Amino acid sequence: MRAAKLLALVFYCGLCGCAVSLCGCIPVDIGEFLTPGGKPSDKKIVSNYEQTELKVSKAADVLTQVHMPEYELLSKSKSVIACQGKKRRKWEVWFNAVAFDENELTANRKYLFIVNERPKKLFTEPWEGVRFDCETVLEGDVLDEPYANENARRVAILKRVLEDFRKDMDEVGSDNKKLKICRMMVNQALETVLLKLDSSPALASKLSEPEGVSFSHTNLDRGRIQMTRVDDVVKIKMRLGSFTKKFIGERKYKCSECGYIYDPVAGDPEHGVKPGTSFKDLPDYWVCPGCGAGKSEKTWVKCGRK
């Protein structure tokens, strides 16, 4: 609605491709008006990313899963499909990319970046950070090779993820400035983590824990990374800058009936809930261990951020 009102005040100049306001001669970037206002939500972007199933999704599936027609397609090569969008506010940008297995032609790796560079304003704090998620199918050598211990294997796996990430981003080969900056930040962050693990190898065992491993980041001050593996599929969750605050993602919730506190870091393993499960992701069957209240009942109140 707001975009429609703004459009009423401008006309499009066919000669130079810019928009000119009727009340003066102020050049306006027409792309700003054509970008769907405030959309898509982070939830939608993440949901698109999650729809791609490694070893199953083919290029045609991926195109409908990660690419929204109103946003830019950066690469549609045989090996990588990548797309990006900018929200109405210029400081929010996102990328989705999927790389394919050359023989099977199914998705082999997928990446998601959300970058936020919200500046400080009168009533809001600045929010500068990167959310990076990645899922990749590992080749046999890094899984089968006899490493000295599991920590050495974890480091080798992380190195492989970084190599693949560089290769896939090269394949996208776009001149997109934001993508280049994101690539640089993620690259820097993964190199910093590898250096940290090199000096303290025992830390690698914490990579799969809900809190992951924290580290310093050159541009964004701090970061946190988690790496989990199920058979030959590795999942990386990395947050830089302000996004680090949301690493565990959710507050604790207290049952006002009986005083039980659900802590997402601990989960509820006795009742089948893994550590690191946020309150909203609790299974429907789960009830308060103290009084039996369901998770959708009004008895639950937020009680502080982890």
Ligand code: FE
């Ligand atoms: Fe309770």
